[in-house]
Amino acid sequence: MTTLTNERVCYFNGRIVPESQAQISFRDRGFIAGDGCFDTARTFGHKIFRLKDHIDRWYASQRYLGIDCGLPAERVMAITEDVVRRNLHLIDSDDDYWVSQRVSRGVNPDDPVAPSGLKPTVIVECQPLPLKARAPLYRDGMDIVVPAVRRIGPDMLSPRAKTHNYLNLVMGDLQAKAADPGAWAILLDVNGNLAEGTGSNIFVVRDGRVRTPEARYVLPGVSRAIVIELAARCGIPVEETSIDLYDAYTADECFITSTSLCICPARGINGRVFGDGRVPGPITKRLTAAYVELAGFDFVGQYLRRLAA
Amino acid sequence: MTTLTNERVCYFNGRIVPESQAQISFRDRGFIAGDGCFDTARTFGHKIFRLKDHIDRWYASQRYLGIDCGLPAERVMAITEDVVRRNLHLIDSDDDYWVSQRVSRGVNPDDPVAPSGLKPTVIVECQPLPLKARAPLYRDGMDIVVPAVRRIGPDMLSPRAKTHNYLNLVMGDLQAKAADPGAWAILLDVNGNLAEGTGSNIFVVRDGRVRTPEARYVLPGVSRAIVIELAARCGIPVEETSIDLYDAYTADECFITSTSLCICPARGINGRVFGDGRVPGPITKRLTAAYVELAGFDFVGQYLRRLAA
């Protein structure tokens, strides 16, 4: 039985260890080549939300990459619950965790061009949500910048697999942050349609209709799926379709979904303001309320309380 | 002063340590995102070849990614020489090393979407060349398979930067190895021209003329530059240009260049045999001889001696 310490613990290749002991060889293909995949859920009031959906997607990412973590899904779910539970004493009652499953193809052998028979590196770990840093986004709305760099095409590396290869998105973030340190990047896809940002999906609203990019060109987020489901339930027309800068510049409202943000209003894009500039817009507000109800947790309040702090 | 052990040592964030102590946090962006870059030289008879060219390219990769290793080039060259020297006692006189410089953007802070002020992770390390495993390539010629997956386009992530994001090439290798476990993958670029494989450049020869893909779509290798220079010196017409499957299927000869292989003949591609199938072809032979002379080292002999072993 483990003693409570003020260091987080994680699952690392079969054992629960303090995070500082979960060390990776620099010859691990996860480091050398980003040759791995992951998935990340969050807790609401210390309970993991839709873990099964994230785990399923993680296994799909593994199949795509030809990596096998060697554990059945049920075991990974139990480990995930365990890791969160062991770390709960380290956060306040109004804080919450990201919790991630990660696997790399393992440590490179002598001939790295022809690796086979590697032992995968498996990690399950959690990290407190950056609630305070992101709280202003709910008050002011997110500013989006569309960088020049295009999202990698699905015939090169599918954006639907959540891999450890993030440089394409990093390059986009660097340009967006240079334009505005508080901005988030949303990249265009190979056809010039809006795709996605780092871990985030975009939705635009016009004339009461909600649209989000097709799944082929993005990581189809769990929060994205929830919003689509909620819109349908609320009788708001919703469509997965090609959307581009014309749609963005003429939108009445816009919002972003991600595991940590759930649903978060955007104020503008490339210096243009959505609608009359007030956030959240009415549709975003309804969907946020529906999300809060579905989750049984007021994530907006949780963020906004950090503004006072 | 360090005691000689039978464990390799490496440079790790300012210190020389045994490789087993050069451990990376799983929160390092190199692991989480492949957010780093590297370069790799090799030794010929225990002497590093064209180190300056590799170091220059490493700094260019850093500039592209907006990463700064924090060390001047001269210091990195000295460290590199030192790392090789400290590990020479671990290999035989007829063995040689790869030696690599690596840098990642550092360990992710709380909000991984907006990282700044990170301390980069810097590693200089060496690894014995897989001489025995690759020796048959010089006897039989390499078999190339062109997979269906396309090389990432330069407006997404430039192939000219040698980064830690290798999944695009890994996906190509997986298809090629499924077709033939001994085959090497060479991917097509976004325009359907031959591009490159994992760490390797391709050259085709027809009617005495040598051609290799344009630098924009590939990592322009140091060995590639040497071969271009040697061809010019030998009076063999050589061109950096678009080459495609028509060029490959109608080629008289074909060869691959890479740091470890220097120049290595290819036997066929997608089941087609180059020329009359004998390797190396006459132009490949001349360029190999010129390479050996330039390097002052018979790398072909070094490989072929492993066949007997």
Added chain:
Amino acid sequence: MTTLTNERVCYFNGRIVPESQAQISFRDRGFIAGDGCFDTARTFGHKIFRLKDHIDRWYASQRYLGIDCGLPAERVMAITEDVVRRNLHLIDSDDDYWVSQRVSRGVNPDDPVAPSGLKPTVIVECQPLPLKARAPLYRDGMDIVVPAVRRIGPDMLSPRAKTHNYLNLVMGDLQAKAADPGAWAILLDVNGNLAEGTGSNIFVVRDGRVRTPEARYVLPGVSRAIVIELAARCGIPVEETSIDLYDAYTADECFITSTSLCICPARGINGRVFGDGRVPGPITKRLTAAYVELAGFDFVGQYLRRLAA
């Protein structure tokens, strides 16, 4: 009235002749330029299946190419039935025929760049199905290889017309057969989505949903339409949409449709195995059963009986 011989007869420019007398001038544009189109139905128990659908598509191909066979559809249907009937005595009761209508633009005049007023060459002919050669596919599942060559784009030559220009698919087959002599090629389209193989459409199944490429990028097969119709009838969700290698690598099941194969399970693609590797998967099984019922003919049994032979 014709005497029964052991040579097949065919319709050739207005007459029924032994196949050996249906000879084409080498100046026929069908030979010189592949300048023609065709369609192929099959018999089930010696009865032609869905002939009307094939004939309609043949006329659409003619319209697209600006070729006019000069015969009304009803006449071609009658000829087709007649050709089959005249050749039935040449096959066993458990064998069946492919039966094809073919038309070329005719024999080239002096100036082949500006041909007009040509007399089309029209052929209706049948050929025994290669039941024995293909029987193992039903037992083991088909192995698919996705070659590097892309399917011709619809703004160049529409894949929806069934023409005599097959070299694009032949180039794909050659690469696939080089990787594995028993494999079938399925090419990607210009957008990197799965398209089709020689005379074959692909379907993937995941989470109980069936998907097949959009008709714009493929020849929309008659068997493909039947499977879509049967899936709807069986309450299985089915969609014509973009599918790519991510879909293929993460699929639970996969199958191929074609006139001869009707519906045939696939085992794997590019060395990856679908689902747990057992064929046919449950959805494929249901759709196959529904197809057999619709056709009133057990084509799977017909194939599998050849394995014992």
Added chain:
Amino acid sequence: MTTLTNERVCYFNGRIVPESQAQISFRDRGFIAGDGCFDTARTFGHKIFRLKDHIDRWYASQRYLGIDCGLPAERVMAITEDVVRRNLHLIDSDDDYWVSQRVSRGVNPDDPVAPSGLKPTVIVECQPLPLKARAPLYRDGMDIVVPAVRRIGPDMLSPRAKTHNYLNLVMGDLQAKAADPGAWAILLDVNGNLAEGTGSNIFVVRDGRVRTPEARYVLPGVSRAIVIELAARCGIPVEETSIDLYDAYTADECFITSTSLCICPARGINGRVFGDGRVPGPITKRLTAAYVELAGFDFVGQYLRRLAA
């Protein structure tokens, strides 16, 4: 020894036969699939011009397609000379021949998707040049129409192989002839650059500089190579490069090269007139004169004499 008849003879699978006896099975893959390749030279004053260049290109086309005609190049050259000689008595002294080598993959076996071990069909044949029909082109200049259909991309089927798959070009010709029955089509390539027409290369001249599309996107004609060589010899700057409609609409002159036409002036494109509309322009005139001198034959005179007839 053969009797002189007024029917042309050709080489057909090993024998010299009257053309009417050179009949192809409708199951020949050349007919079914356009699965073959060819090359065509012409005679000047009854002597074959640059036969070796054409034969070399034919073998390259075979290599690309994976077809082997089974004969050495020297034998094919001798057959070609023989075929022409045997047919010379059938044309006037001021007429000339096209002479072509053709090979198809052979007659399809039972399972056309997996053919192997086929016996290729080989033909060498000649046909009188359509001198009279094309004579007005030299007097008036050719009118070019650029159709909407794009030339097939080199990653689908290389335009550098001279195959029997011409439907892409046929579709272009049909649109051009609909716009103007006397017009010739020149298609754009996948990048929107001028590519080629049926058997013809295009050159534009502006400010004394001659440019023609890059070889990757076209069949690099023997006449095209001659013109490039002649321009260099005459001190006229010449370049193989991307040229597009801007280049065409702003050109001072334009001409077409092909085996039959050698070099032929164009008057306009898409209704625009080149330069002041007089043909041939001065550079075209110089290159034509140089061509006539090189060939030792006044092909322009040969064409123009038909106008009077």
Added chain:
Amino acid sequence: MTTLTNERVCYFNGRIVPESQAQISFRDRGFIAGDGCFDTARTFGHKIFRLKDHIDRWYASQRYLGIDCGLPAERVMAITEDVVRRNLHLIDSDDDYWVSQRVSRGVNPDDPVAPSGLKPTVIVECQPLPLKARAPLYRDGMDIVVPAVRRIGPDMLSPRAKTHNYLNLVMGDLQAKAADPGAWAILLDVNGNLAEGTGSNIFVVRDGRVRTPEARYVLPGVSRAIVIELAARCGIPVEETSIDLYDAYTADECFITSTSLCICPARGINGRVFGDGRVPGPITKRLTAAYVELAGFDFVGQYLRRLAA
């Protein structure tokens, strides 16, 4: 109060003036750069049809371009009604008007690369419909030519904004008119699908199903929306989807929609005739009748009456 004259008046930057007094500075960005947008409705029997839809689209075009005309939509609608009313006395009772709203970004300041704070130029004007010139289209059907030039891609300048930048369409019209002075151009989009012509949308009909290009690649016309709505109401299947030359060449019927033409039959495309060549086809006829009923105005009769004149 204005005196009735025989010069039309228009709204020009706040005032109603004779058209000849509505003069633009050559430094207006509308002239210098086409930097403006517009929309155009028509009258039926002197009453403006669906003005609100046009005004909404005009404001969307402004948002896209970042131009603000400075007037509320209600005011622009009132001005538009006023402008028509003031000009009605200038046309016959059986004539009708186009009425347009136009805005440019205003007159360029000293540094045209960095303009800001400009005062927009706003015009509302009307023009008699060219009923006589276009009347034959309803009798004979329109002839369509698809030029080589591609419609500008939506990631360059969205075709959904109705701007003053028409050169791309003008270039298409010039090629079409060169092929046939009476023809209309319909351009292909970046994917080779049919897009649109100058102010016109295309519909094809096959097997009783109506299809029109997706809105992303075209200006989605008000008449187009009406036809889609009417088809649904009439129980005719209708779809916004990719359609290409295969669809066009195999269509049974085809028609064009535009503000002035409402719905107008097409006879052929690129020299091919739709169906049996009789216009209008049965579906076109039904939709035209439905349109006439919806509009409460027989626009076909209005056009056809000019033929007698």
Added chain:
Amino acid sequence: MTTLTNERVCYFNGRIVPESQAQISFRDRGFIAGDGCFDTARTFGHKIFRLKDHIDRWYASQRYLGIDCGLPAERVMAITEDVVRRNLHLIDSDDDYWVSQRVSRGVNPDDPVAPSGLKPTVIVECQPLPLKARAPLYRDGMDIVVPAVRRIGPDMLSPRAKTHNYLNLVMGDLQAKAADPGAWAILLDVNGNLAEGTGSNIFVVRDGRVRTPEARYVLPGVSRAIVIELAARCGIPVEETSIDLYDAYTADECFITSTSLCICPARGINGRVFGDGRVPGPITKRLTAAYVELAGFDFVGQYLRRLAA
């Protein structure tokens, strides 16, 4: 003979008039459709520089668009000189002019879709250079932002014609100015290579080599040609080639050329600084000095003197 006033005069359709009298009908296709083209030279010390080059390019733009200004080049040159001369008294001795030739297709007739026989609108006008506004660029270097919008492809509307359709570039400028009001936009072309900004060409310098985008994708500026010529003269390697963001981020120096700026250093791009951030870099300095010498005019001094003012 005209009296000197303090209003500038211009050439307008055959007459010299005060600018305020050079008014355009709002039905002019230049306003309605941006259907026109122009060119702009500048004066150095009140003398027009390289006027002939600009006039030649203007006529090429006209040919491309199928517009004919109706005046011979010599006449336009004389008018241009005249217009400048008549306005010189309005600027200080240290000021200079832009002088432009403009032509539109003319005033739209009744049926704007089928215009022919229009009378072109021709203007020659001058405007003082914005020396003060742009002076800081020479001191600080220009900041470049690469917007998400791509430059229009050459198969849609050639960037080599200097037309009145600028919205594509305007959309890019709007995004760049939103990121940084002082920034200039440089757009990527359809292949993701750096193309151009509004009236400006880009050059990057690395390892002493100067590179600028290929002419096909940009308006090949007169200043660009001068710099290429000067580099060659100075022995600095210079190349027209594909350059992309990798080239930009790893460049040592970068500069912009345009008619007004001649050659102007850039400080950074997308937040990245070129080289060590000091401007101008050494190569830029040499080329600037050579440009000043060629022009016989110190344009840098002229700009920098405004900083003190």
